[in-house]
Amino acid sequence: MMVRLLKLFVGLWLYGTAMVAILRAGLGNMPWDVLHQGLAEKVGISVGVVTIVVGALVLLAWIPIRQKPGFGTVANVIVIGVAFDVMAPLFPENPALVVAVPMMLGGIVLNAFATVLYIGAGMGPGPRDGLMTGLVAKTGGSVRVVRTSMEVVVVAIGFLLGGTLGIGTVLYAVGVGPLIQLFARTGLGGPDLARRADRVGECESSSPVRAPGSAKAWRARTRSAART
Numbered sequence: 001m002m003v004r005l006l007k008l009f010v011g012l013w014l015y016g017t018a019m020v021a022i023l024r025a026g027l028g029n030m031p032w033d034v035l036h037q038g039l040a041e042k043v044g045i046s047v048g049v050v051t052i053v054v055g056a057l058v059l060l061a062w063i064p065i066r067q068k069p070g071f072g073t074v075a076n077v078i079v080i081g082v083a084f085d086v087m088a089p090l091f092p093e094n095p096a097l098v099v100a101v102p103m104m105l106g107g108i109v110l111n112a113f114a115t116v117l118y119i120g121a122g123m124g125p126g127p128r129d130g131l132m133t134g135l136v137a138k139t140g141g142s143v144r145v146v147r148t149s150m151e152v153v154v155v156a157i158g159f160l161l162g163g164t165l166g167i168g169t170v171l172y173a174v175g176v177g178p179l180i181q182l183f184a185r186t187g188l189g190g191p192d193l194a195r196r197a198d199r200v201g202e203c204e205s206s207s208p209v210r211a212p213g214s215a216k217a218w219r220a221r222t223r224s225a226a227r228t
Contacts, residue, residue: 004121004122004123005121005123006119007117007118007120007168007190008071008072008075008117008118008121008123009075009079010114010117010159011027011114011115011116011117011118011120011154012075012079012080012083012114012118013074013079013083013114014083014110014113014114014117015080015111015114015118016048016051016079016080016081016082016083016084016087016109017083017084017087017110017112017114018107018108018111019033019047019051019080019084019107019111020084020087020088020090020091020107021091021104021106021107021110021148022038022104022108022111022168022172023047023101023164024088024091024092024093024094024103024104025094025095025101025103025104025107025168025210026095026096026100026166027100027101027104027164027166027167027168028104028164028165028166028167028168028169028170028171028172029158029163029164029165029166029168029169029172030111030168030172030177031141031151031154031155031169031173032054032128032154032157032158032163033047033051033163033171034056034154034155034158034164034169035154035155035157035158035161035163036050036051036054036158037158037162037163037164038157038159038160038161038162038163039054039158039161041163042161042162042228043161046084046085046088047084048081048082048083048084048085048086048088048200049081049083049085050081050168051080051081052077052078052080052081052085055076055077055080055081055126055127055128056077058127058130058131059073059077059095059127059130061131062127062130062131062134062225064139065131065132065133065134065137066132066133066138067134069124069127069130070123070124070125071123071124071125072118072122072124072125072126073074073124073127073130074124074127075123076118076124077127078129081161085149091103096162104168104171105171106170106177108130108168108175108176109170109179109196111172111176112176112179112180112182112183113179113183113188114125115176115180116180116184116188116189117188117189119186119189120179120188120189120190122190125192128150131150132146132147132150140150146188156168170196192220
């Protein structure tokens with residue numbers, strides 16, 4: 001149990017740190033962080049606080065779709081936002097390209113590493129992941145369509161609010177999945193995740209688990225993960 005908790009909290013803290021590196025590089029954010037940054041600029045509060053608030057609001061959206069959070073879900077909401085605000089002063093903002101490019105690329109790699117640790121803990125999905133799986137189960141739609149629709153909506157809203165959309169967003173989208181698969185094969189996320197690393201499906205770039213063939217099967221897997 002202690003090992004799982006360590007994986008969870010280290011993974012979430014490094015995830016928040018990766019967010020800082022990618023956002024401060026100024027070359028384009030992770031999809032949800034386009035929204036976080038845009039809201040932070042409009043409201044006048046830190047990105048870390050916005051991340052926590054948005055995560056909490058997404059959790060409220062779980063109620064009508066009957067999703068149940070686990071300990072990891074709650075930790076995800078709090079720890080990532082706190083980590084962002086604590087680590088942000090350590091990174092330069094909008095540096096020269098000679099610094100920005102390594103920051104962005106390093107942030108993407110760190111995000112993949114952190115994701116493997118967090119998922120490997122097996123203590124419940126993050127708010128956004130749970131929203132996706134709940135919508136799939138509720139609507140009967142495909143994982144690909146639901147996830148893509150979510151990403152497009154949050155990126156569009158974030159961009160309209162002033163969030164940074166750029167090459168970093170594209171590189172994250174196409175690069176983090178293969179990197180997660182690579183780290184999972186090392187066994188960092190545990191033997192079960194390593195075994196599943198070769199079966200990356202269309203679920204999402206941040207979860208190296210093959211999507212089940214039906215919404216019912218997906219909901220069953222999610223509930224099982226939340227109980228572990």
